[in-house]
Amino acid sequence: MIILLSLALPACYLSGITDPQANVRRLPVALVAGPQREGGALDGTARSVADAVRTGTDQEKIRIIAMSPAEMATAMRDNAVYGAVVIPEDFDHALAGLVTATPGTVPARPVVSIVTNAGAGNLAAGLVNGAMSPVLAAVQHSVAERLGVFADPYRALVLREPFAVRTVPDRVLPPRSGSGLTPFYLALVTILIGFIGASTIHPAVDAAIGFAPSEVGPFTTRRRYRPASRTTTLLAKLAVLLAVAPIAAALLNLTAARVIGVPMDHPLVMWLLLTSAITAVGIGALSVFAVFGSPGALVNTFFFVAMSLATGPSVPTEALPAWLRACTSITAMPPILDGVRAVLFFDGRGAAGLTDGWTHIAVGATVGLALGLTTTWWYDRNPRLSRHPAEAEATAGALLRR
Template sequence: MSIRAFRSPRIWALPVIMIALLSLALPACYLSGITDPQANLHQLPVALVLEPQQPAASSSADLDGAAESVAAAVRTGTDPEKIQIVAMSTAEMTDAFRDDDIYGAVVVPSDFDRGLRNLVSPPPGTTPSRPVVTIVNNAGDGNLAAGLVNSNVTPVLAAIQRTMGERLPPSADPYRGLAMQEPFLVRTASDRVLPPKSGAGLTPFYLALVTILIGFIGASAIHPSIDAAIGFTPSEVGPMTSRRPYRRATRTTTLLAKLTVLLAVAPIAAALLQLIATSVIGVSMGQPLVMWLLLTAAIAAVGVGALSVFAIFGGPGALINTFFFVALSLASGPAVPAEALPGWLRTLTSVTAMQPILDGVRAVLFFDGRSEAGLTHAWTRIGVGAAVGLALGLVTTWLYDRNPGFSRHPDAERPVVAEPTPARA
């Protein structure tokens, strides 16, 4: 076959078209989710905690209910399309942080009214200080989520500061008068300290990504290896090419063989991944057994899906797997809250592999392995995904096997028998 034969569009058209489609889809997926999360923000859940106020020694009509007015202004001042304010008690807020139900909270402390009164009319011999309103961020959700909470809530609290300062009576003390222009402070804090080697909240994302890559790349290695082992395709290593004797096997049997190899190696791969993460890198895992089981299930589920795609689509399955398990997984909110993604990408979080694995890993690393913090959701989605992938693969290969036109078996070459030469008279 000469080089000129490769000029035929039938040879190069399909890969060129697929690469062009990926070149359109990948930047659309990646850049759409990260370039402007504020513009895409939709009802990010934030708690509002108004603690019961301490009784005051004296009453002032101008200052009565100041804490309630701050809480009311937070509710009305934030954009309801972007921030979902949920009123909670202190105990409810603590549980919500533990269950990863909220990204942050605005806390108006119990001494707010009393501190404001002392600022306006300080008791003799005391140095009054301004009360503090705290924005508490969920440390386990990462810096980007904290930035979204702060950037949407801080301007509202700043406006409340100015409005409240304008309503307070003037003070003869210049220092106190300056402080009364912004009569309370706004501070930020995290709900807790993350364990060492947490990567500012990004360690779960990278651990989930490595898990997906192991399952995806492992399936990509098993698929051609088994085909080469039964002689269906040649085996090529560098300049050396070999082909084993062909062994007849149905598509279903071949897929089951590949799945068996995958399921056998998945727990080993998960153990090695966890060993490197903990012993070499130093990532702290409070529940190593739960993490190992989760990583094993995730690798197996991704591998089952990828092998089924190969069985259904053949060669193009490599690009389909790359797009689904890598491109869409990275695009569907691993580092960006789902509430800050464009609508179409937000929908993908319900079908891609990344979100359930990330939820489960984050629950084990940062939320004490609590079921409510995403672990139950992870197990459910991983199980459903593996079952759907397995069913699609087996049903499709069974249908292929029933159609003789879809057979993988090459026709046996018939030996050429020379015809006898007629005898001369």
């Protein structure tokens, strides 16, 4: 098992982050080209620039979505796009001013903006900028060639770069946002609390009923065994989890907001989300222990830690390798991270990932609970799989007598 983990963990950790630019598939980027003034020789240049952006972009890597300014603002708030290319409404007019400017004057060049979604993180912004900057550089060259027809030789030399390109975030994140990484670390801590909590509850309840010894340093104690079915034992562990999850979430929330100073405009929503996430992860981990026994620790480590760190904590889903992108629908990190990010950076909007986070957390908890209870029920009904020492000895004796 250790050998398998030695192969699997590097594959999970390094595959997603090594070359996200090469793995990008259909990254959504908005294209905003407002209506232009008409009546000049350069009318239609802005439209030509927009068309060149569409045709010059690799459609397999970047999904260009035409939007109005209002639609772009909504898409940014809903975390539906990672960035946008914005062509200003006075683009054609400003270009005409460059061509017809009187000698000795330096008119302002129009500016095409690459607007990045600040809440999506720095890596997403880098992917958008890295994909769109070369496209706009090529468009600059083609526009310069067109303007040379209208300008004298001297001005044609000046107009080699007829418009400027700048990269700006759609907004400034609040202080103590960790350059957009705070949601990732908060989601990771939440998963670890659920995972480690389940790993603590599992042996503690087994020790409480006398099924397993309890060790503290060099001291070992074992209570008298109290027969309990696997299903009853699992339910007892789940009851402990449900009791401590709200307290753990409250302490996590309090530490993040009050002690560390993470800006949190919706603390109640965050507490409910963290409580649900800890509960869902804990249910899944306890069910894995119920199914696999001691090897469940390795299964849980791989699924809740390795796969969570591999499936998009800082890399957009669209920039993951295909096999990791497929795993994002079943691993714990993406829905929890989307929910936390929506609460911290997108005003708790459901469309920004909170609704999807709630849904996936609920589905994950339900599947984990069904897996655990169904498996323990089947184990309890099979005498050969008895958890009770006396019954196991009687079954073994009966098998030997046959």
